[in-house]
Amino acid sequence: MFFKIIAKDEVPDLVRGIATEYEVIGPQAKGTAFVFAPLKDPADLRLDYDMTILPAKRYILPERETLMRFSVEDNEVVEAELDAPRRALFGLHPCDVNSLLLMDNVFLDGGDPDPYYKARRENTLIIGVSCMPAPTCFCDAWGTDETHRGFDIFLTDIGDSYYASISSVRGADLVDRFAKGRDITAEDTAAFQERSAAFKAAFEHEIDTSQLPVLLDAKYDSPIWQEFGEMCLACGACSTVCPTCYCFDVHDELDADQKHGERVRTWDSCQFKDFAGVAHGNFRDSRASRVRYRYYHKQWGYLSRYEKVLCVGCGRCTRACKADINPPRVVRALQTGVVDR
């Protein structure tokens, strides 16, 4: 990794420069909230946003995508181009950069890499930006408050300028061409350290995440799950807004002529009733079992394979859930055995 200082007033030029080669997606205000959306004007870019409603995962794993077009009669694939435009995700917080690394484990996995995900991931430039924790943030609990890879450029706010960490050739090239920048000094690095310390100190809550896999098994039959199950609306919002939820459905859609069609992949959620339904029944018929499964998989299932929990503490599900079910509350309930009010 190497570093540059980029003055804040150089950022619009950097954005404009990148936009000559990539479709730039960035955080923008929408009503009282923020969203990731294609950037029409660099002035709309709000690098001071707290959190977006939806994560940027749809640009890598879209909510709906065609896997292949087919002809029904001869059961054959009709060649289709894969849609993987060159995009820049400009302004991801550390949690969101980390969320993509967690998804990579699943989709770029040695055995059967997912070619659709892979092509988009490779064509997507990631520019991260530092943040200050919102009340719903708890990335510090999982160590996903820092990121050291998974980005091309990471901008840490040190006042009038950004301390830019550059970790790819294409990132370096873009900074070179579109931002004047200057080399770092010892003072800049001190400012970077200060900023990092202030960020860490700003988290208000502490979450006891010790021994979660053990607790999830040992307290598998705990009444807390029944209680959460009675609260849950099975709406699936928690999965939709989650940057690490990747489950999907695959189905076929026929054209009007019934002769051709496409095999489509769409986002799915383990909170939906049919998710684990089979011919002779449903392995997770109750809401309680489905809420439990979401946490069981994130805090233990995924971890059993990849040594990390499948949550980056972005707090989006905390904001989205109408029933007030969220990881900090569930983890507390697991630790204490009671659901706090």
Place this chain on the structure above:
Amino acid sequence: MTASTLASPVQLNPYRPWPARITSIIDLTPQEKLFELRLIDDATRDAFDFEAGQFVELSLFGVGEAPISISSAPSKQGFIELCIRDSGDVTGAMHAKQCGDIVGLRGPFGRGFPFQEMKGHDVLLVAGGLGIAPLKSLINHIHDDRHEFGKVTILYGARTPSEILFRRQFEMWQHREDFDLMLTVDRPDETWEGEVGLVTKLFDKIDLDPDNTYGALCGPPVMYKYVIAEMRKKDLDVDKIYVSFERRMKCGIGKCGHCGVGHQYVCVDGPVFNYWEAMNLQEAI
């Protein structure tokens, strides 16, 4: 802004089914047919190596996909057999296919039975209903390498005599000396002269060497607890028992999340699990 697109992900696309021709269809029962399939592409066919207990995704464009166990033995080259019950969209559409029709296959997926490890030992295979489909692959594989195994005991239960799959072959095998095969039905008809009752009843009639026997089991979910209890009564080691599970599946490659059982995915960590592992999986049995 330029938006470049990559070439289509044809090569190495695990979602892309390979065309296969139906080379034979046999009616086994009113609900089940046995399909023999041949992958059309030579290189794909040659590369299609599998273990007994693995499955494929059967793909009918316009309808969808369904996971189906391979019923034929790995020792049968060039063709694979699928024993399919008409139980929904894909399986129903498959039942309407004719010999010569083209369907799609992806796979083979998952972990099968530990055939190599079982060699040199006795084996006890227990099937209920359609659970015979994956075990049939193992049975045929053992048959082809019969001299490498000790005593082979097969217990198979079906609801009624007309629902016994591969009935002709099994009835013939009941008289063989090298396979100890027992059939039972829950509800007999007037033609039935064999055993009546659940498959667990047959355990009274068998003799096992617990130190030298591998157990394998596949059937409807309700069956597992009871059959395993019988196996344990016979002192079979928990880590020498293998079970095969069915879950909802969409991808077969550990990505779509549908087949989760406990902390694992059935499509990649199973469908065949060592019972010791399965005991540690929530919701498994």
